[in-house]
Amino acid sequence: MDFCKDSSAGYLANHMARLFALGLAERIRPLGLTxxxxxxxxxxxxxxxxxxxxxxxxxxxxxxxxxxxxxxxxxxxxxxxxxxxxxxxxxxxxxxxxxxALRTPALEAAMETNAHALGAMNAREQAEFLRLMRLAIAALRGERG
The missing domain is CATH 1.10.10.10 (Winged helix-like DNA-binding domain superfamily/Winged helix DNA-binding domain)
Known part of the structure; x- marks a missing residue:
């Protein structure tokens, strides 16, 4: 069995999560948040x-x-x-x-991070991407019981 990280959903999701966290960190650091x-x-x-x-x-x-x-x-x-x-x-x-008091600026930072990450997708692709992510999350939660 060959493993290829570029076609591994788990690897790609983890990599994307790390990049999201880095982008969010840069934006919320001035607010004193992590x-x-x-x-x-x-x-x-x-x-x-x-x-x-x-x-x-x-x-x-x-x-x-x-x-x-x-x-x-x-x-x-x-x-x-x-x-x-x-x-x-x-x-x-x-x-x-x-x-x-940090709610509005922190949520704006998160929305900026999301917009940057999904900016190369059109609205339909973004909606489908989010739908598929929720589907995978539900499957993984179900596996945990």
Missing amino acids: PGQFPALLELWEKDGQSQKDLVAKLDVEQATLANTLARMERDALILRRPHPGDGRVQQIWLTEKAR
Whole structure:
């Protein structure tokens, strides 16, 4: 069996993800953000006050990885952790005013990165590309159970 990285979906997806992360990093660095924080911020901008367990499930990351990311975000005054009012064992993650104020410029940076990456495709190709990416993601999630 021959392996060719140029026809490997996994290799190409990983390579593209690294390039997306580099492009995003350049654009959000002036905001004091990193690409590692961005997925958690996206989820919290959508729905603030989630538990760490909920974020782990939504982001498809390991609990320890998210714990480290959240610790850095707390250090950087982007989030606050508070006990859940109904269950003191659960910590809710809340955005600070600083993090809420970064939403618009950070999302603009992400949209610029996307536009740059997909700029060689027409609108129909972009829609099909995104559809196929979602299909592959769903298949991989299903494999994990």
